[in-house]
Amino acid sequence: MSNTSELILLTNPLARREAPWTAAQDAILNDAGFARAKATITAWPGYAPTPLASLGGIAAVSGIGALYYKDEASRFGLGSFKALGGAYAVWRVLCDTAAEKGISPDDREAFTAHARTLTVTCATDGNHGRSVAWGAQTFGCNCVIFIHATVSEGRKREIERYGARIVRSAGNYDDSVHEAQVTADREGWIVVSDTSYEGYTDIPKDVMQGYELMAAEAIGQWPEAGPPTHIFLQTGVGGLAAAVAAQYWRRYGADRPMIVLVDPLQSACWLESIRAGQPTAVKGDLDTLMAGLACGEISALAWEILRHCADAVVGLSDDAAVDGMRMLAEGRHGDAPLVAGESAVAGLMALVAAAADPEARVTLQLDIGSRVLVFGTEGATDPGLYREIVGRSPEAIRERLA
CATH class of the missing domain: 3.40.50.1100 (Rossmann fold)
Incomplete structure (x- = not known):
């Protein structure tokens, strides 16, 4: 070393x-x-x-x-x-959940109506959350983003530009990851995270x-x-x-x-x-x-x-x-x-x-x-x-x- x-x-x-x-x-x-x-x-x-x-x-x-x-x-x-990852994963979530209901992205009216019923969420230091929020706004679903205590107000405002609701967590990034997952489990939201952990791997792929x-x-x-x-x-x-x-x-x-x-x-x-x-x-x-x-x-x-x-x-x-x-x-x-x-x-x-x-x-x-x-x-x-x-x-x- x-x-x-x-x-x-x-x-x-x-x-x-x-x-x-x-x-x-x-x-x-x-x-x-x-x-x-x-x-x-x-x-x-x-x-x-x-x-x-x-x-x-x-x-x-x-x-x-x-x-x-x-x-x-x-x-x-x-x-x-991050624009390449978070937004693409939001799209995949919408396609996969729509397919479970027999809805194709080609059926724009049904797909749009389906997207409005979903909320995606994640924890972020800034850039990933902005991508998820942009993807949610682009594809028509709801979005809640968790940021931790030291994320700057400037980065918070940049995420809010894309229509996301922001929740500021106490603690560090890993604490906000935990809070996002617990809240999503309770509310029926879908976590779109760039990190994987036990029981959560498909979306990060x-x-x-x-x-x-x-x-x-x-x-x-x-x-x-x-x-x-x-x-x-x-x-x-x-x-x-x-x-x-x-x-x-x-x-x-x-x-x-x-x-x-x-x-x-x-x-x-x-x-x-x-x-x-x-x-x-x-x-x-x-x-x-x-x-x-x-x-x-x-x-x-x-x-x-x-x-x-x-x-x-x-x-x-x-x-x-x-x-x-x-x-x-x-x-x-x-x-x-x-x-x-x-x-x-x-x-x-x-x-x-x-x-x-x-x-x-x-x-x-x-x-x-x-x-x-x-x-x-x-x-x-x-x-x-x-x-x-x-x-x-x-x-x-x-x-x-x-």
Whole structure:
């Protein structure tokens, strides 16, 4: 294990590059499920692949060959990759429950009437709840979103824009997950969560299948002669990381990129799970600036996929995230300016920190031949906080590109 002032790095002793894609993993994420998600989402109004931006300046100062940033700030106008998962899972819920009553989506009148009878709910740090609320508004069902004590008022207002009723819970994210499930059981609502737990796995699979579209887009956009050698992936509960890893694992097998997970130090549930060799919860308020990653318990489904293909995990400080937001906004090192939220830069800054540390470079096999992919998972989803951190509004950053 490497431990510097900037990062903690732990390799995964369970990682096996030769490990095959198993039947158990295929029951979670598979080509047929992805094809269905892709066909559905790409048919929605406003769909367009998000850009894959080259960060050649950062690559040069980091001593690697190439660095690309999948910029999710424009996804469906919601500002994050979560638009691919939550809304798609809402659609699947409506289709599945309608089918139980013999109703087809093609029967628009009956399907619309059915949707009005349903209420979907979830707990969120912000972006997933916005996607679920947008999906509910788009497809015509009711929505109640639970947020925990430290979710900002700005993110609360953004969710409310899509017609959801908000319930603020005491405690941390995991407490709000519990309250959402208990309330849903009592009220007859349907939980549309991006994390899985005992007795609740089917809907998170749909969420993750939606996320896979982002990874598939990146594969299609990749401009280098060979695939990425490394992918740095922020974690949270792990659904995003598992979806991206699954797409590359199924596509490339043993030739897949090295997968490096990235946790905020204040909510390092994947770091502790990799350390223990089994899912391990972390307690406390989990109060990290990287709000979308403030989770104390990993997803069981994500663990099934990542335990053998996540090669390492990094613990990252909030200060590093702040520097990453400012670095992208400034266009530091000659790269085009980008608007990135607090959780968007975790993978990027883990790469920057690891590349600057001699021991970490060796451990992660980072060198001038490395081709690295990171996912900028959100734009300025809380514009007020973004201005406070960066010193300029997201609009001012975008105007520099006009």
